[in-house]
Amino acid sequence: MAESGSAAGQTPPPARRPPRRVSWIWLVPAVAALAGLLLVLQVWLNAGPTATIYFQTAEGLEAGKTQVRYKEVTVGLVERVALNPERSGVVVTIRVDKDASNLLRDGTVFWVVRPRLTLSGVSGLGTLLSGSYIGLDPIGSKDKAGERPGRKTEFVGLEVPPEVAQDRAGKRYTLIASDLGSLDVGSPVYYRRIAVGQVVGYHLAKDGQGVEVQVFIDAPNDAYVNDGTRFWNASGVDFSVDARGLQMRSQSLVSVFVGGVAFETSAEHSRIAAAANASFELFPSEEAARAQPDGLPLPIRMRFDQSVRGLVVGAPIDAYGVTIGKVDAINLDFDSDTKQFYTVVSATLYPERLGGQTYSEVKEFAGPDAQHPSGKLLSALVARGTRAQLRIGNLLTGQLYVAMVEFPNAKPVTFKMEDRPFIPTVPNNLDQLQQQLNSILAKLDKVPFDEIGTELSGALRGASRLVKRMDVQLAPELQALLRQANRSLAAVGGLLAPEADLPASTDNTLRELGRAARSLRELSDYLQTHPDALLRGRKPDPAVRR
Incomplete structure (x- = not known):
């Protein structure tokens, strides 16, 4: 009974519940989360690199819309547009496709393609409909030094598109x-x-x-x-x-x-x-x-005591028809001895313009050092009469040039070789003409025009008196002579009239002369046929047969 009582007082052990089973409904969000994670991972793995470009303005650029193109192929997109810290420009962040990531390297240039009108033409008209985009031009596989360019993510954009692509041959x-x-x-x-x-x-x-x-x-x-x-x-x-x-x-x-x-x-x-x-x-x-190569220059100076109006800097210096130099400067100076102004023309000669063979021949005569000539050649030329002269190069504009000409009769001068030696000059043709005109005027000034005028006036008065005398005395006589001449001509006309005796007599005389000529012609023909008639006489006429 005790055992039964103790057994009755004990609490029975709790019954075990069956384990909970996970509901299949949770599998759906798990699979979705895993797919999203894989998608994010795939996007992250396939996403290309980003780069930063600095422009002066963001005109036409919009994040998420503006494309990056290379050879009209879209290779990226603008992700962000913002001001730089100094607020002097904009910072544009782009993302480039993974397969185009090798375009981001040292030497690549970026610019914004917009409609542009320049002297060379119109460009970017397609952006009027599609909108602006960023163009890029990558450098080749090797740079100028022959090395492969490294990767780069920061660039300074161009404000003007490059005229020539870097891969252009x-x-x-x-x-x-x-x-x-x-x-x-x-x-x-x-x-x-x-x-x-x-x-x-x-x-x-x-x-x-x-x-x-x-x-x-x-x-x-x-x-x-x-x-x-x-x-x-x-x-x-x-x-x-x-x-x-x-x-x-x-x-x-x-x-x-x-x-x-x-x-x-x-x-x-x-x-x-x-x-x-x-x-x-x-x-x-x-x-x-x-033109011939200039070669080593030879600076010279020239002094002109006449006007140099028409001579400008750059005017040619001519020698025997060949341009051997040009004018460098034209300055005005004062001669304290003569108290007159004169012009100093600085010029540069290029002896090599004479030609290679000519220059090689005169080079030895001028001195072995071409940069510091001895002046022997110039001294000889000046001694032979070589002078500088201003001449008219264009009659329409009046432009002058300097001619190096040899004047055998020129006055001898002393030549001194310097760093910029003086070449003697002579007056130009206009000055010579002016001097000749002045000489003619001086000679004309010596002519006694007053005395000549007085004598000419007396001669004219004498001529007037002679004309009056001829009008009073000779005129009536001349009129009588003319009347007599008219009567004589009338008489001659009467003799020559057709009804006068002289023409009729003349006509008869001419007819008789004609008959005499025919008789002489017949006699000549007969003698030519019968030359013995001169000795024997004329033969009797042959009898007429009946």
Whole structure:
């Protein structure tokens, strides 16, 4: 009973519940979360790199809409547009597609493509409908040094699109000129009047004394540029007047309005093409480009005691028809001895313009050091009468030039060789003509015009008296003589009238002369047939047969 009581007092153990089962409904959000995570991971893995571009303005740029294009293929998108910390520009963040990530490297340039109107043409018209976009131009697989460019994520954008793509076949060259003239970016470059390139940029030289113009020559035409190539400014229209008349030259109608550059290669130089970025001089005209090389300069001075009106800086110096120099400066000076002003013209001669053979011959005579000539040649020329003279180069404009001419009868002068020696001068033709006119006027001034006038007046009075005498005395006699002459002519007319005796007698006489002539002709014919009739007489006439 006790066991049964104790058993009755014990609490029975709790019954075990069956384990809970996870509901299949939770599998749906788990799969969705996993798919989203995989999608995010895939997007993150497939997303391209980002880059930062600095522009001066955000005109036409909009985050999430503006595209990044290369060769009209979309390769990225603008993610963010904001001001830079200095508020002097904007910072544009772009994301580039993964397969185009190799475009972000050192040397790549970015710019905003907008509608632009320039002298060289119109660009970006397609953006009027599609909106602005960012264009890019990557550098090649190797830079100028031949090394592979490294990756880069920060760039400074261009405000103006580049004129030439970096992968365009051809070469760039630098032209050095004294001024830009009418050239501009996009101006064409001509070779034999064919456009083979264009101007891609320009800037002042480092010393500020000139302009450096960058041109691009397309391949394969860049092979024509070598060490003998000469470039010149072919802008506008070139007018010239010479012995052949008025001539007008222009490369093309485009170069008249937007300017242009032309070049020519001499066949005497090597045919090896010039290296990229080589420098050449840009001559102001075709005539200057075709001229002989200047070589070492020889500075000189000239003193003119007459007016130099019409002579300008840059005027040519001519010797035997060859331009050997130019005028550098024209200054006025005062002679304290004569108390008169005179003009000092500074110029530069280039002996090498005489030609290679001539220069080599006179070089030995001038001295072995071309930079410091001995003056022996100039002394000999001056001693032979070589002088500088101002002459008229253009009758229409009155422009003057300096001619180096030999005057055998010139007065001897003393020549002294200096750093800038004085070349003796002679008056020009106009001054000589003026001196001759002054001499003629001086001689005319010595003529006694008053005495000549008095004598001429007396001669005229005598002539007047003679005319009056002839009118009083000779006029009646002349009238009587004329009346007698009229009567004589009337008598002659009566003799020659058709009904007068003289014409009838003359007519009869002429008829008798005609018959006598016929008789003589018959006698001549008979004697020619019977010459013995002169000795035997005329033969009797033959009997008439019946």
